[in-house]
Amino acid sequence: MLFRCILIALFIYLPNVGISKPYLEKRHNSKKCFKENEIILNYKEGIERNRLENITKELNTEIIYRSHFANFVTVRFDKKRDIWQLIKKFESFPDIVFAEPNGIASIFWTPNDPLFQLYQWNLDESHLNMPLAWDIERGGNSSVIVSILDTGIAYENYLIPSYEQDSVLSSDGYYHRSPDLAITNFVDGYDFINNDSHPNDENGHGTHICGTIAQSTNNNKGVAGMAFNVSIMPVRVLGAYGSGTLDKIADGIYYSYQNGADVLSMSLGGFPGDSIGYGTVHQAIIAATNAGAIVVAAAGNGDVGQLSYPAGFEECIAVSATDIDNNLAPYSQWGEGIDVVAPGGDYFDTIPGTPYVAGILQSTYSQINDGFYKATVDTFDYWFLQGTSMAAPHVSALVALLISHGITSPSAIKQTIYSTTTDLGSPGYDTYFGHGLINPPVSLGVELLFSSMPIIQNPYNQQYIDIWVVSQRPLLNDMPDPCRVTLAGENSYHSFEKVAEQTYRTDFFFDTSGTATVYVTARDTSGTQGSYTRNFTVTKVIGRIGGFAESEDTRFRITIPEDMYDNTYWIVIATEEMGLPSSSYTPLSNVYKCGPDGKSINVPSVIRFSFDKEIFNDNKLQDIGIYRKNGDELEYINTEIDVSNGYAYSKVSEFGSYILILWPGKGGSSEFTTKGLSLNCYPVPASQNIFFDYAVPFASYVDIALYDVSGRRVKNIEQGAFRDYGMYTGSCKLDNGKLPSGVYFLKIILSNSQIKYEESKKIILMR
Amino acid sequence: MVRKIMPIILCIIFAGCPDFPRIGPASIERAWDYYEDGKYEKAINEFVDVIGDEPDNGEAYNGLGWCYGILCSLSTAVDNFNTALDKDNSLVDPYAGLAFVYSDLPDHQNAVDAAAALIQKDSLYFFGHDSEIDYKDVRLVKAKSHCSLGDFSSALSEVQKLNPSFNCNVTTPWGREALLAEIERLGGIV
Secondary structure, eight states: OHHHHHHHHHHHHGGGTTOOOHHHHHHTTTSOSEEEEEEEEEEOTTOOHHHHHHHHHHTTOEEEEEOSSSSEEEEEOOTTSOHHHHHHHHHTSTTEEEEEEEEOOOOOOOOOOHHHHHHOGGGSTTTTOHHHHHHHSSSOOTTSEEEEEESOOOOOOEEOOGGGTTTEEOSSSEEOOOGGGTTOEEOOOEETTTTBSOOOOSSSHHHHHHHHHHOOOSSSSSOOOSSTTSEEEEEEOSOTTSOOOHHHHHHHHHHHHHTTOSEEEEOOOOSTTOOTTOHHHHHHHHHHHHTTOEEEEEOOSSOSSSOOTTTTSTTEEEEEEEOTTSSBOTTOOOOTTOOEEEEOOEEEEEOTTSSSEESEEEEEESSOOOSSSOEETTOEEEEEEOSHHHHHHHHHHHHHHHHHTTOOOHHHHHHHHHHTOBOOSSSSOBTTTBTOBOOHHHHTTOOOSBSOOOEEEOSSSTTEEEEEEEBSSOBGGGSOOOEEEEETTEEEEEOOEEEETTEEEEEEEOOSOEEEEEEEEEEBTTOOEEEEEEEEEEEEEETTTOEEEEOTTSSEEEEEOOOSSOOEEEEEEEEEOOOSOOSSOEEOSOEEEESSTTOEEEEEEEEEEEOOGGGGGTSOGGGEEEEEEETTEEEEEOOEEETTTTEEEEEEEEOEEEEEEEOTTSOOOEEOOOSSOOOEEESSSBSSEEEEEEEESSSEEEEEEEEETTSOEEEEEEEEEEEOSEEEEEEEEOOTTTSOSEEEEEEEEEEOSSOEEEEEEEEEEOO | OHHHHHHHHHHHHHHHOTTSOOSSOOOHHHHHHHHHTTOHHHHHHHHHHHHHHOTTOHHHHHHHHHHHHHTTOHHHHHHHHHHHHHHOTTOOHHHHHHHHHHHHTTOHHHHHHHHHHHHHHOTTOBOTTOTTOBHHHHHHHHHHHHHHTTOHHHHHHHHHHHOTTOOOOTTSHHHHHHHHHHHHHHHSOO
16 A cells, blocks of 8 residues: 555656746756756657657757657757757647656655654654655765854764863763764864864754754664765864853854865854854854855844844844744744744644654753753753754755755855745745745755746736636645735735646736735645745826836836826736846846836836946946846847946836846946936927937936927926936827927926036927 | 807806707717827717717717726626627727727636637727727737636637747646746736
8 A cells, every 4th residue: 555655656746847947947957856868759649750750850869768658759869958948949849749858756765763753843744844855865965064063063982081071971981972873974073162173062952953954864763864964064162051252153164164064054143133242253154155155043042033143144044943833933033134944843832642842853962961960971862952043954954955966056055945935924035934934845856836926917907917826736625725915015815716737817906006915825735835926016107197117126117108198007017036147147136027028118118227336346337237038038228327326227118027137248338327418309300299218317306398499488398397316208299280390499407406407409390 | 248248158057067968069089089088988978979969870889888998897898899899890999899898807708709809800900099909919818818718729829929939838737837927928917
């Protein structure tokens, strides 16, 4: 029966490996969920053998396997070729039903450590789902080193030095290696408290931390660790009572990365928000991260909305703690700068079906140094401990698994972890849960349950949208949970209808401007939860007045000029991530999608990106430009850069998807003028309407009017309108019959209490 | 003196009495001007008056359909579009209007049928009273409605009319996802 269950599970997962989706393909392209040079071609019934061979030859591929039962073959090709492009090409042949990568499946594995199934709730399918993660990366690689800067680790049998004998208890005078660390890999560490090279644990805290990361696993004993094949570097920077000074911690950091540590795990910190004396430690962390190490730090257990340091330093991955119900643990600190959460446990909860508190179970001394009793360094037991100290090593272990799996760049590691979390709390990033609960299987490449959420705005009644989700695996109850839409602080819930296999739809009607968040959750048939969040801004634009629509993060803006009509319309701006930078360019923003793609705007509009102007420290202005994203194509749009304020402007005449990119040698942007109005009028000659654009170099009041050749004002276009710094467009309807053909001047005056600018442009009106 | 005062009195009466009968005939052109200026209530009054003068004027019913559609009186819009077609079966605008309004209701099958009828009659249709509306919008509504009906193959066919380079396998979930993303890109927000 068990064998049958495994076969069924294999069947469910097999078709879902390596599905063609650009976002995932970019993010997971270093992972081996499929053969990177093999594609399965499903072809139409009755196709001639020659025809199939011609197709495969035409695309320079070779058939390496023919199915004995169904219409598919497997082809192999040069590894350097892009598998996704090739799939597209194959699918363009009418004889090919579909093509997909040749996925890799393997047996499902659960460690035999007896307490793992019973009490390690933190690693189970409802939390970090490590069995699924281990199917992809089983315990990591011994070449990856995690430094644990803590109270030391019970990692060796060693005669207790005389200067440490008063700090611990041992019946035989020896430190002992924890029996459940028996086959764990250790590399040389250092004891900065006693200045020796034997960083044994005098407290018990560090040994417990070590267990979460690399407890000996599948050894038929005790509990499991997450990254049990990586190497641990014990670095003792805290004394027997669990405290230490910052000079030792700083040196511990330098020691760690200079001796090859890839990950530095620090379950330590000071008072919330207090960074006094942390400058030295901060310098060490910067040096470590500059050298390519990842530093993970616990947020603190003070139950306040401020992080302790070093977690508060932006270079660190700051970790808060969750309880067994995925709530923020009551002791956990939160606040600005928190990155992710991981299980830290809570003694007020019990593990269902057991009398035990829902802490994090690992092996350490039978007696931990609690300030009253010394640690017994010769006897061990399994302890449920709680704290952000227990949460942080889960993240350190995940980083180690990712590095083992081939994701080695610190920025890629962080982006992978942050972009694959299970969102908790308010949709999207929040200061309680950061990006959410770490999700090791998805970080390691298990397909996200949802990879996008198409939202289709009705082209006629623009206030009505269809929300779609397509799950990558069959869903529990064959339905996502009702999706929550939050707009202007109001929540509404919308049930989905199933439209096709794994394809679901609902709709939403909005009647107010604001930031909308659509949040959907579901579980697949294995119980693994997936969620997807999409944010966008909804802006009501009254055509007669015009205005601007701005993205939720305020980094993108599109001006909407006054329209010819009174029509009110709704602009929606949503973002999507570009994915990892290519080798030739670096995205400086998200992709902002505004309005119906390709739809012309009556009057040309101006889009504006804001960005960190410090980028000019290392780059040239000409290399930064705004690009229109059309499918996979990027098209440069003439861009003006405001160097002093960090804005990039372009004029556009269509809605669409836009992104700001640093692309050396491409583009050719120029500097945005702040010295004049740059008034342009068109068409020349004009007949019914004139359009114009102008730059506003300082926040000011604007007057725009049309004058005849005698200097008489014949039409007011704008009077005393306030305009912030930027580029603007406008238009004017030349009333039928009221203005005779001839020469006119469009005059624009900008003024505030200090400065006044004006500029005129000649207009020829021909009826 | 009376001759000087009378027009003023009449003006006051007219201004204070919106239901006062019009002076001069109703005009379909004027009604569309109101529509184009976004003055939908005035446009409705004018179209109604045109129908008062010419009960079989299909164009006026068509105008009413567009006005009620944009004011979200969707059932009334449907009735007027259908009446317009009954009165004058050479009109094509009502099919576009019906496609949009049915899509809003939503009544996906009728939206598909109306859009198909329009495309059959005029595959390069554009709405003469709002340059923003053309056959692309109608095809998009058709594609969107096909999806809602679960007919992704037909939706793909419509999308390929708008973007010939697009292709996907809609028999797979990820193919459907790609199709929906393309529809989103072509016509919607995000």
